[in-house]
Amino acid sequence: MPDERKPRFPRGVRLVNSEAHGGWVLLAPERLFKADPIAVEILKRCSGEATMDAIVDDLATTYNAPRERIAADVGKLLGDLADKKLLEFG
Amino acid sequence: MNVSEAPRLPAPMGLLAELTHRCPLGCPYCSNPLALEQAADELDTETWARIFREAAALGVLQVHLSGGEPGARRDLVAITSTAHDAGLYTNLITSAVGITAQTLKALTDAGLDHVQISIQDSDPESADRIAGYDGGFARKRALAAEVVRLGLPLTINMVVHRANIDRIDSMVDMALAFGASRIEIAHAQYYGWALKNRAALMPTREQAEAAVAQVEALRKQHHGRIVIDAVIPDYYARFPKACVGGWGRRSLNVTPSGRVLPCHAAEIIPGLEFWNVREHSLADIWTNAPSFRAFRGSDWMQEPCRSCARKEIDFGGCRCQAFLLTGDAAAADPVCHLSPRHADVEALAAQQAQGDYTYRRQVKA
Numbered sequence: 001m002p003d004e005r006k007p008r009f010p011r012g013v014r015l016v017n018s019e020a021h022g023g024w025v026l027l028a029p030e031r032l033f034k035a036d037p038i039a040v041e042i043l044k045r046c047s048g049e050a051t052m053d054a055i056v057d058d059l060a061t062t063y064n065a066p067r068e069r070i071a072a073d074v075g076k077l078l079g080d081l082a083d084k085k086l087l088e089f090g
Numbered sequence: 091m092n093v094s095e096a097p098r099l100p101a102p103m104g105l106l107a108e109l110t111h112r113c114p115l116g117c118p119y120c121s122n123p124l125a126l127e128q129a130a131d132e133l134d135t136e137t138w139a140r141i142f143r144e145a146a147a148l149g150v151l152q153v154h155l156s157g158g159e160p161g162a163r164r165d166l167v168a169i170t171s172t173a174h175d176a177g178l179y180t181n182l183i184t185s186a187v188g189i190t191a192q193t194l195k196a197l198t199d200a201g202l203d204h205v206q207i208s209i210q211d212s213d214p215e216s217a218d219r220i221a222g223y224d225g226g227f228a229r230k231r232a233l234a235a236e237v238v239r240l241g242l243p244l245t246i247n248m249v250v251h252r253a254n255i256d257r258i259d260s261m262v263d264m265a266l267a268f269g270a271s272r273i274e275i276a277h278a279q280y281y282g283w284a285l286k287n288r289a290a291l292m293p294t295r296e297q298a299e300a301a302v303a304q305v306e307a308l309r310k311q312h313h314g315r316i317v318i319d320a321v322i323p324d325y326y327a328r329f330p331k332a333c334v335g336g337w338g339r340r341s342l343n344v345t346p347s348g349r350v351l352p353c354h355a356a357e358i359i360p361g362l363e364f365w366n367v368r369e370h371s372l373a374d375i376w377t378n379a380p381s382f383r384a385f386r387g388s389d390w391m392q393e394p395c396r397s398c399a400r401k402e403i404d405f406g407g408c409r410c411q412a413f414l415l416t417g418d419a420a421a422a423d424p425v426c427h428l429s430p431r432h433a434d435v436e437a438l439a440a441q442q443a444q445g446d447y448t449y450r451r452q453v454k455a
Contacts, residue, residue, distance in 0.1 A: 010271075012204045012243035014179070020101035020149025027151055027179045029204040029243050029272055031319075032103060083314045085243075085271045 005089040007055070007078050008048030013086050015043050028086050042074055048090050052078075099377060101149025104341040105178075106354060107138065109155060109169060111346050112162040114187045116222030116449030117210065119249050119284035119291055121354050122158060126452045131347040135165045137367065139172035141344060144372035150342075152179040158346070161188030167196045174201030181206065183247075186233035187226055194233065198240050205237045206245040206274070211253070212260040220253055222449040231268065238269035245272040250323070251291035252442070255301050262308050266316055273316060275305055277323035281355040281410055283450045289443035298323040325439040329400065330407025330423035337385035337409060342376060350375045352382050355410040359419045385409050390420050394428045 009015070013028045015035070024035045026043065035043060041062075045055045056074055060067040081087035111126040133141075142153060153173045160166055161184055173180045181204045182189075182197065189197075194205075207230055211217035214227040237244045246265040250258065258275060265273040277298070278284045278291050293301070305320045312318065324331050334341055334353045343351040348367040356362060363380040376382060384390065388401050395406040406412070407423020415424045415438070416431050424431040 010243065011241055012271075016151065018149060018151060021103070021151070025151060027203075029245050030152075030154070030181060030206065030274070032151060085317050 003052035003056075005052050006048055006050065007046040007052065007087055008090055009046060010085065010088045015040075026086060028084075033086075038073070039077055042077055046078070046087065100339055102145075102340060102342055102376060103150065104152045104154065105141075105145045105150045106154045106156055106341065106343040107141070107169075107173075108343065108345050108354070109138070109157055109160045109163045109166070111158040112452065113157055113159040113185060113450070114162075114223055115159070115185050115226060116447075116451055117208075117220065117249070117283075118222075118287040118447035118449055119251060119278040120282070120450040121279070121284075122282065122450065123355070123357055124282050124286070126158075126450075127346045128452075132163075133344075133346065133348050133367070135168050135172070137348065138169050139176075141367055141372060142173045142176040142178055146176040146178055148373050148376060150178065152181060154181045154183055156183040159185050159188050161185075161193065167193065167200050170197050170202055171200040179203050184208070184233075185221075185226070186230040187223065189233055191233075191236045194236050194240065198242060202242065204243050204245065206247050207234055207237070208247045208249070209261070209264070210249070212257050212264045213254075216253060220447075222447070234268040234270070243272070244268065244270045245274055246270045247274045247276065249276050249278055250293075250301060251278045252293045252297065253291075255293045255297045258301055258304050259308060262312065262316065262318065266312070271316060272319065274319045274321070276321035277301075279321070280325070281358060281414065283448070285414065286448050288438070289441050290445050290447055292325070292439060292442050293323065294442065295326055295439065298326045324408075324411075324425045325435055327425055328427045330404050330411075330425045332404040333408035333411075333423075336405040338376070338382040339386065339405075342372075342382075350379065350381075352385070353410065356381060358410055359413050385420070392420055392422070394426075394430075395422050398428065 015024055015026050018025050024040045026033045026035055045058060056067060056071045060070045078087055110132055111122050112129060155170060170180055180202050182202055183206045186207045209230055210220040217227040218224050234244060248261050262273055280288050284291060305318060309318045338352050343354045349364045350367060351364060362384055365375045365379040391406055395401050407426055409419045412421045412423045413419035415434060422429040424435050
């Protein structure tokens with residue numbers, strides 16, 4: 001089943017690279033989360049332009065990894081973030 | 091020869107900027123000190139701009155523009171703009187009284203990222219009585235609507251105590267109706283003004299336990315609709331809170347006159363030497379100020395903290411509370427059930443009294 005949803009950060013949430021904290025951090029209302037390297041690769045692609053399918057295809061190609069596993073990882077991470085109001089689907 | 095590398099000092103994540111201690115409200119649990127700073131001593135716009143640039147260079151990611159009521163500063167928009175220009179995530183913590191729709195629009199244009207509005211109760215009459223300010227609730231509701239209209243994310247902050255603890259569910263409903271994406275349910279923390287009003291604010295153990303269970307149930311009920319963050323009622327806890335995420339480890343607080351504190355209540359601990367941004371850079375203060383070094387890490391700890399498996403989890407709890415309740419700022423936070431003074435906390439929690447609040451008020455110098 002195609003997934004045409006386009007994930008993006010809502011207003012008040014952004015991903016920044018912080019040298020002082022040794023990597024990427026997701027800034028949100030009165031909270032912040034350090035993003036691990038896998039999460040960073042997924043989150044960098046949440047531009048609001050790319051569909052879920054396009055993001056999964058891109059990651060599967062870039063990392064030469066099975067598409068189903070990537071799709072499961074992406075779906076879980078972005079679903080959890082959406083529940084926490086850190087991500088929305090356009 | 092043993093060569094060991096000194097542990098690298100962590101960079102701070104957040105800075106609480108107390109722009110002023112002026113505030114129209116009189117909440118009896120205000121986190122400001124009893125000795126409120128005067129308007130004449132407040133830092134100017136340029137100094138705040140320098141602090142924000144130094145903070146960003148030090149690694150700070152988020153700045154919380156607070157007070158008192160930050161809207162009491164005529165240069166709030168300029169201050170916000172300098173924080174945004176420094177690359178910081180800007181959060182406005184306001185009572186909503188003193189911020190007009192026009193100011194909010196200007197703040198949004200200046201790059202404001204998020205707004206937190208405090209609400210004292212879901213019942214307007216009770217809310218205004220707690221704040222000691224007639225008509226406050228209506229103004230909060232109006233500003234909340236304006237925040238949502240402008241598309242900014244909104245958090246509702248509710249300090250919980252005996253007068254409102256039975257209405258947490260209606261507070262969450264109210265926050266949802268206001269269009270908030272997050273609600274912070276913070277049980278009163280007993281320092282300064284709240285300590286002065288402790289007997290009038292303290293809920294019963296039954297109320298506190300019911301509130302904790304209710305928050306859990308509300309989280310499940312509203313999962314995905316609103317984020318519910320809670321600060322526990324720590325007089326009734328088994329373990330202490332990891333106060334400010336560890337002393338001198340994650341955050342710093344700048345008072346209206348430029349004193350830099352490891353936490354907003356730190357000035358109650360006698361003997362600590364605080365440095366001022368008028369005389370030192372923020373990086374110098376973070377690294378070298380005696381107040382920041384006093385309880386950083388775990389070398390200062392006594393038993394039962396020193397050998398405790400949780401010492402890197404809760405850092406011995408709150409230094410201010412340890413001092414206030416035991417007279418020794420290096421003791422275990424007596425909220426911890428392992429503290430030899432834990433029974434004192436249980437006795438204090440049982441002291442509840444009907445009575446009038448001592449409202450937070452500024453005494454003119």
